[in-house]
Amino acid sequence: MKKAFHINEIDQAVNSFEPVPFDHPFFTNFDGVRGEFKMREICSIMNVAKEGDEYVFNADLNRSNKTFIFLAGMRGTGKTSELAKYAELFDGPKCFFPIVCNIDKELDMDKVQYMDVLIFQLQKLIERADEVGLNVDEGIVDKMNNWFRDRVKEINYNLKADGRAEIEFDPGKATIGGRVLGALLGTTLKLKAGLQGSAERAEKIRENLKNSFSDYYPQFNEFIEKVNDQLRKEGVAREILFIIDGLEKTFTPELRRRLILEESNRILKIKANTIFTLPIELIKEDAVIRLFSKPLIFPFVKVEERDGTPVKAAVERFKEFVYKRIDASLFVDEAVVEKAILFSGGSPLQLLNLLEAANWSLEEGQTRIDMTALDRSIARLANQIGRFVSEKEFGVLKKLQAELDEGNDIGFQVELQPLLEKNYVFEYNDGSYKGINPLVKESKYYKQYQA
Secondary structure, three states, X not given: OOOXXXXXHHHHHOOOOOOOOOOOOOOOOOOOOXXXXXXXXXXXXXXXXXXXXXXXXXXXXXXXXOOEEEEEEOOOOOHHHHHHXXXXXXXXXXXXXXXXXXHHHHOOOOOOOHHHHHHHHHHHHHHHHHHOOOOOOHHHHHHHHHHHHHHHHHHHHHHHHOOXXXXXXXXXXXXXXXXXXXXXXXXHHXXXXXXXXXXXXXXXXXXXXXXXXXXXXXXXXXXXXHHHHHHHHOXXXXXXEEEEEOHHHOOOHHHHHHHXXXXXXXXXHOOOEEEEEEEHHHHHHHHHHOOOOEEEEOXXXXXXXXXXXXXXXXXXXXXXXXXXOEOHXXXXXXXXXXXXXXXXXXXXXXXXXXXXXXXXXXOOOOOOEOHHHHHHHHHHHHHHHHOOOOHHHHHHHHHHHHHHHOOOOOOOOHHHHXXXXXXXXXXXXXXXXXXXXXXXXXXXXXXHHHO
């Protein structure tokens, strides 16, 4: 993606399906305008301090107790870009060895379970260790590989009994530059491929790995600690940090709930520093989640006060976000950009969608986005969203608006959870400040119901 200086270049510049890494020219740091959420809170929880231009992790404080953070936010808040920032800033000899695991890109999002994620974490760790040429202890690598070899034998025995194709296992052929890590990488890749195959085959693999978890997690933890020792010895980093993103993109809320809550006992057994995105609908399980992690709300950026007054600092930050992607000369005036920001509701994703639709709404020969094109895009997207809101949901929104008009803070309400998941309602600050998505309010369907 590159900045648009011509009207025909806007589509690629507002591509909302491609997350922006920290070192990309489009990256915009929203720290300081997300209400209660601050990056320094992440640093504090993880025992990381900024010293000069680098981040330093106090490994001695965390040697026995690893940090597990759930970052809970709605779709479109910019969690992936925020996590990319941590992966970049915390990467260094005095801090972490970040291992980014985007499960929505490489795992079966229809059936994913926690054991799938663990195998994926191991794969990504091995790949990154190889990238930096880390000399991992061969004994622990062989131990892990032998454990997997025994599991594959058991899995193949069950598959063969059912008349199904077996998993190939030939670690001697799976090497990276002749190093021992290659064999283990080959094993994890074979297992991951098996988990993405037929449902019956994947279930056999998952069943075996889950039944063997009590044997697996001590070896996984030992492997992690051996790698941490080697990272310190070679001056690469002080400890591993897993960053696991994409869980909210799994197909069903039931699947997401099962992976986090029903697998919590297994999650507790893994001793590694981890930041894991948490689907917003699971934040209602706060009391349970706090037993094994530190959940943090990653809210939208509040761009308007309740009385409609724009939040100047937030609007200015979003202008930066827009002008990094689209040159200011492609807008008739700044009022167009400001209106688009207010109708985004503080969602970077929704703002990109509005700008894309405004570009599509231009008349033949127009070379700049004007207020007419933006208004068309607002009406178009508003009615696209509004027509799927049920009568019952409109009733919940009406009740919510009445509470907002009275100046009330909005705590947890069961009836609001589906609306948060669908982005009909946005959360700000610490989650107690909620607002109806401006596009929903602008839809003709909402207006008809309110009349």
